[in-house]
Amino acid sequence: MSRRRPAAALALATGLLFGPAALAVEPDEMLKDPRLEARAETISKTLRCVVCQNENIDDSGAPLAADMRRLVRERVVAGDTDDQVRAYLVARYGNFVLLKPPLQPDTWLLWFGPAAVLLVAAAGFSAAYLRRRPAAEAPAPLSTDERRRLDALLADTPPGNTP
Amino acid sequence: MKRYLPLIPVVLFAVFAAAMYFGLKNDPRALPSVVVNKPMPEFSLAPVLPGQPGLAKADLVGRVSLVNVFGSWCGVCVxxxxxxxxxxxxxxxxIYGVDWKDTPAEGAAWLNQRGNPFTRVGSDQAGRLALDLGVSGAPETFVVxxxxxxxxxxxxxxxPDVWRDTLGPLVAKLEGEP
Structure with a gap:
């Protein structure tokens, strides 16, 4: 980016920051009842835009996201609960449409995998640590028997005859 | 045994790297579909071509068919x-056509220009059937x-490859079903 065009850079940054969000929910999509509209927005934020994949449909400017937002509002007006609206879309697009994956057997690895790896690593480190500890401790004192043998050996060695 | 212990992290890393490597080859757009092995949703679409019928679910029953979701705006459809x-x-x-998020006039002009492979074509301008089918882009084709x-x-x-290797054999198999 050239130094002569800070205004252009600023405009681009502003556009990137606020542009898509400003474009996303069109005024004519919004519901008249602010309570229902707020619910629709909350639900929309938990749903993935299947075209842009890492955006929720409330933020996305994709035409398909707009269709999905309209569908969410249609279901909200029809009296669905938040979970029913989500279930309606999951029945058509699968769990992929949920930004937060549900907790079920085939997602256990996803939810608990990192914690399991941490636990295994912690167990491995503790095992290695505990195994090393006894070596660092002072040796056990000699038994009476050992002491007698040692004294005998020392007594056998003639004085001044060390190599 | 103890001699091989230091190799464990190396082996773990190799397994992880292999998984990542093959993961790179997965197409993130190829999503598992949940509409497969479910009945086609009920629908009744307005015609695209003037003077010709639209498309409804009843038209599909009785024979194996392809339902092709396209649009005049869609490059890959060309x-x-x-x-x-x-x-x-x-x-x-x-083959039945679903003209998705398109005006019937533009869909008709597109078909008139390029030829019409469809037995019937319906207009899904509002995108409602596409949502019911879990469509995420065009073209998508459903074997019914x-x-x-x-x-x-x-x-x-x-x-031609997709037809020869995947769709053709599947259609032949479904034709054989009662």
């Missing part, structure tokens, strides 16, 4: 079109059996 025209000319399978059950979803263009 690439796919010759294959559909060829299949239609050979009477390989009945004689009972109106979706049996397969093809994401992306049908090429």
């Amino acid at each position: 690439e796919e079109h010759p294959t559909l025209l060829d299949l239609s000319a050979r009477k390989a399978v009945a 059996d004689k009972h109106g059950q979706v049996r397969f979803k093809q994401v992306g263009a049908i090429t």
Whole structure:
């Protein structure tokens, strides 16, 4: 980016920051009842835009996201609960449409995998640590028997005859 | 045994790296479809071509068919079109068109310009049928059996290879079902 065009850079940054969000929910999509509209927005934020994949449909400017937002509002007006609206879309697009994956057997690895790896690593480190500890401790004192043998050996060695 | 212990992290890393390497080859757009093995949703679409009928679920029952989601705005559909025209000319399978998020006028002009491979074409301008089918982009093609059950979803263009290796054998198999 050239130094002569800070205004252009600023405009681009502003556009990137606020542009898509400003474009996303069109005024004519919004519901008249602010309570229902707020619910629709909350639900929309938990749903993935299947075209842009890492955006929720409330933020996305994709035409398909707009269709999905309209569908969410249609279901909200029809009296669905938040979970029913989500279930309606999951029945058509699968769990992929949920930004937060549900907790079920085939997602256990996803939810608990990192914690399991941490636990295994912690167990491995503790095992290695505990195994090393006894070596660092002072040796056990000699038994009476050992002491007698040692004294005998020392007594056998003639004085001044060390190599 | 103890001698090999230091190799464990190396082996773990190799397994992880292999998983990542093969993961790179996965197409993030090829999503598992949940509409497969479910009945086609109820729908009734307005015509695209003037003077011709639209498309409804009842039209699909009784024979194996392809339901092709396209649009005049869709670039890949242009690439796919010759294959559909060829299949239609050979009477390989009945192909129905869903003109998605498009005005009927633009859809009709597109078909008039490039030829019409469809037995019937319906306009899904509002995108409602596409939502019910879990469509995420065009073209997508659904293989529907004689009972109106979706049996397969093809994401992306049908090429001669896709027909020969995947859709053709599947259609032949479904034709054989009661």
